[in-house]
Amino acid sequence: MSLNRFDQEADPIVRLSDISKRFPNGTLALDKVSLEIPRGQLLCLIGLSGSGKSTLLRHVNGLHKPTSGSVDVMGMRVSEAANKDLREVRRHVGFVFQQFGLINRATCLENVLSGALGRLNWPRYGVRSYPKQLRRLAFDHLDRVGLADQAFQRADTLSGGQMQRVAIARSLMQEPQMLLADEPVASLDPESSGQVLELLLKIATEENMTVICTLHQVELALGWAHRIVGLRAGKVVLDRSAIGLDQRDVMDVYQRVDVTEAPTADEDVPTSILNS
Amino acid sequence: MSSTVVEQRRLSPPFTARNSKLLIVFVGYVVATIWSWRYIHMSFAGLFGGFSDVAALIARMLPPDFYQLSGIISATIETLWMALLGTTIAVLISFPLSFGAAKNTTPNKFVFALCRGIITMTRAIPDLIFAAIFVRAFGIGPLAGILALGLHSIGMIGKMFADALENADAMPREASISTGASKWQAIFASILPQATPTMIGTSLYRLDINVRASAVLGLVGAGGIGFIIQSALRSLDYPSALAAVSVIFVVILAIEFFSSKVRASILGERSASVVVVRSQSERSIRRTGRDRTLLVDAVTMRSLVPPLTSDRKSRIISVWVYAIMLGIALGTINMPIFSSFGYFDDAWRIVTQLVPPDFTTARSELITGMSETLAIAFISTTLGLFIAIPLGLLSSRNIVIRKMVFVGTRSMLVVFRGIPELIIAVLFVSAMGLGPVPGTLALTLVTAFFMSKLIADTFEEVDPSPREAIFATGATRMQELFGSVLPQAMPALVSQILYMLDVNLRSSTVLGIVGGGGIGFLLLGSIRVFEFGTTGAVVFSIFVVVYAIELVGSWVRGVLDKAN
Ligand SMILES: Nc1ncnc2c1ncn2[C@@H]1O[C@H](COP(=O)(O)OP(=O)(O)O)[C@@H](O)[C@H]1O
Numbered sequence A: 001m002s003l004n005r006f007d008q009e010a011d012p013i014v015r016l017s018d019i020s021k022r023f024p025n026g027t028l029a030l031d032k033v034s035l036e037i038p039r040g041q042l043l044c045l046i047g048l049s050g051s052g053k054s055t056l057l058r059h060v061n062g063l064h065k066p067t068s069g070s071v072d073v074m075g076m077r078v079s080e081a082a083n084k085d086l087r088e089v090r091r092h093v094g095f096v097f098q099q100f101g102l103i104n105r106a107t108c109l110e111n112v113l114s115g116a117l118g119r120l121n122w123p124r125y126g127v128r129s130y131p132k133q134l135r136r137l138a139f140d141h142l143d144r145v146g147l148a149d150q151a152f153q154r155a156d157t158l159s160g161g162q163m164q165r166v167a168i169a170r171s172l173m174q175e176p177q178m179l180l181a182d183e184p185v186a187s188l189d190p191e192s193s194g195q196v197l198e199l200l201l202k203i204a205t206e207e208n209m210t211v212i213c214t215l216h217q218v219e220l221a222l223g224w225a226h227r228i229v230g231l232r233a234g235k236v237v238l239d240r241s242a243i244g245l246d247q248r249d250v251m252d253v254y255q256r257v258d259v260t261e262a263p264t265a266d267e268d269v270p271t272s273i274l275n276s
Numbered sequence B: 001m002s003s004t005v006v007e008q009r010r011l012s013p014p015f016t017a018r019n020s021k022l023l024i025v026f027v028g029y030v031v032a033t034i035w036s037w038r039y040i041h042m043s044f045a046g047l048f049g050g051f052s053d054v055a056a057l058i059a060r061m062l063p064p065d066f067y068q069l070s071g072i073i074s075a076t077i078e079t080l081w082m083a084l085l086g087t088t089i090a091v092l093i094s095f096p097l098s099f100g101a102a103k104n105t106t107p108n109k110f111v112f113a114l115c116r117g118i119i120t121m122t123r124a125i126p127d128l129i130f131a132a133i134f135v136r137a138f139g140i141g142p143l144a145g146i147l148a149l150g151l152h153s154i155g156m157i158g159k160m161f162a163d164a165l166e167n168a169d170a171m172p173r174e175a176s177i178s179t180g181a182s183k184w185q186a187i188f189a190s191i192l193p194q195a196t197p198t199m200i201g202t203s204l205y206r207l208d209i210n211v212r213a214s215a216v217l218g219l220v221g222a223g224g225i226g227f228i229i230q231s232a233l234r235s236l237d238y239p240s241a242l243a244a245v246s247v248i249f250v251v252i253l254a255i256e257f258f259s260s261k262v263r264a265s266i267l268g269e270r271s272a273s274v275v276v277v278r279s280q281s282e283r284s285i286r287r288t289g290r291d292r293t294l295l296v297d298a299v300t301m302r303s304l305v306p307p308l309t310s311d312r313k314s315r316i317i318s319v320w321v322y323a324i325m326l327g328i329a330l331g332t333i334n335m336p337i338f339s340s341f342g343y344f345d346d347a348w349r350i351v352t353q354l355v356p357p358d359f360t361t362a363r364s365e366l367i368t369g370m371s372e373t374l375a376i377a378f379i380s381t382t383l384g385l386f387i388a389i390p391l392g393l394l395s396s397r398n399i400v401i402r403k404m405v406f407v408g409t410r411s412m413l414v415v416f417r418g419i420p421e422l423i424i425a426v427l428f429v430s431a432m433g434l435g436p437v438p439g440t441l442a443l444t445l446v447t448a449f450f451m452s453k454l455i456a457d458t459f460e461e462v463d464p465s466p467r468e469a470i471f472a473t474g475a476t477r478m479q480e481l482f483g484s485v486l487p488q489a490m491p492a493l494v495s496q497i498l499y500m501l502d503v504n505l506r507s508s509t510v511l512g513i514v515g516g517g518g519i520g521f522l523l524l525g526s527i528r529v530f531e532f533g534t535t536g537a538v539v540f541s542i543f544v545v546v547y548a549i550e551l552v553g554s555w556v557r558g559v560l561d562k563a564n
């Protein structure tokens, strides 16, 4: 595998080598993290709030650059890539956010269409500025997440679960090799959480996508993930196959470290953990 | 009580840094007003004499004489087209400018500073000053007026556009970037759609303002109805002048009504319009029913274009109406569009003569003019405030019990606010002769009309529960007014006074153009005799003073916002 040559088939699809991230304000969010993620793996990232999960995901698609270490995704050294190369990688990596990231005033169809921007040349504004063939495709993706009927509704008229499904359809529009999901169901009620997560996994398996998902609900994670990685204060403290792993092993990740070493961020322990 | 023993109880509140700063501001303001009063030789006798002169003039104007009606109508139409074209130019320039002037979209710091600088400059220089300069370059006629409106409006439109971009939620943009979109693709796909309603609302609002502004541009020869008013007054044809004033007055009110309606429908429920949209009329129910069918049909037929719902339809109609009006404006306005490009040479020559500004030739006139301008601003703000407070109280529905009173006062104020201030100034100058006093009186009236609305709105927002508590102690209505309403409204009031001072300063720089005192006289004179170096000095001084007052204002607001 040669560096800096984009390769859709690369395996492992992601390689993090010893990355550390110190933010300008001094916070050490990642501390020498190394991970290799083989193609097609469903990886679940767990850890307390502030342990560095979002920061890790953001390194994978180059929204953040590491302070030291290197990030390789599909053969491209993302941590050093030029803008153009970075866009090439991002086109093939879907990102699902906790807060959806939809344009409230735009229709669902337009929101989904914006997922195709990476392979278009000019700025676009409004549904009509996208080619017809892409609009057809966007309809199909909306269909797949069960929202074709809402195609011309404004995004802010939808429920939270529906919004996240539109966001998933937007990712599908990219035809991604890999999906990064940052607490995709944390803003949803339990019932739609289940539905959205199920949809996400169904699509990922059907398309043979690699998935890195951060999740608060450990029981859910154990149900579907191939591999569980636990972070604590920016360090990997657990990296195991999900098979044979029980909740108690996982709970250790949520044990607070020595108070003096604890990250300064809010450390709310997820409720599902406390109750279990 | 704290642990320390209080030997002698304080009987007056402690003097915090905030209070002493505010006291300095207050004393400064009072001193400035007294100085101003002496500087322009105001007197209460002159004040009442002035109002009776104006009353006499109005008596001579009555009844209006419409023998010039066709001329008045065509001048009114020209006024409207000038406003439309000027606003269009301003929007076209402001749009790209705002991307440079918004923190989240600007390419770099240099572009940011440049764009913000252009916005501040164009805002500080009144449109009438641009117009007076452009009349020299492009000749008498609407082109000068259109360019003046276009340039000056950039200040407000550009700022509001940039703010709209900055206020956009950043999440969708990050999502766009994550799909592999380029910077500008992400901005267009996710920032711009969030800003468009504000952008459209701002443009319409500015169009509204520019209709008023373009009504007076004729005073310096820049086209429109102001020219007719000016020449009728000069030839002492008062009834005809009143006819012109009343026509433009009605048109301005009508435009204001329509524009607030359109803005309300674009901005939806969030708009702060005076027009109340009845929410569930039979028609709107039928309309939403039809829209729903259209949406369902579009989805089942897999239509690839958004269905023609009533919202969309009215948007498309608005665009067409605008396009057609623009076409008519360009086609009919009395303006040699292409040949006038030849004059840009002249315009450029004038611009180059404005710098370096020449402060020496007319040094004493410059100082007197600027002092007079400041004096007019201070006095008209203070006097206007004294009139506005009772008017404001009378038009607050939570203070005046009788509905008749506040509805009556409110409607009267709405009507008076429709008259452009410079037209009032022209009337006062015609009645009382040249000088700063008529200018001051005119601005005083305008301030009173405008500020009483601000004050009434403030009073209506006052929290009712402390009021009840004070009534419950057996206080009289007056005691209650001073005991609970005024203290609650005070910070807002101070900030409104600052705002009015700022507005009046800008206005008083141009009063001199119609003989109402202040720096405008020297400005117009220097342009007439081609002493553009002096013109540059005047423009520079105005910019500095206006900007300084703006800075002082924002400093005082900052102090006000502090807790102690
Ligand atoms: N842009 C940033 N600037 C400074 N500190 C940050 C930034 N983003 C995250 N952090 C800090 O980095 C640590 C890890 O944050 P994050 O990755 O969001 O944790 P998680 O997603 O696990 O809750 C936290 O202490 C957080 O405060």
Ligand SMILES: [Mg+2]
Binding pocket: A050, A053, A054, A055, A182, A183
């Ligand atoms: Mg997070």
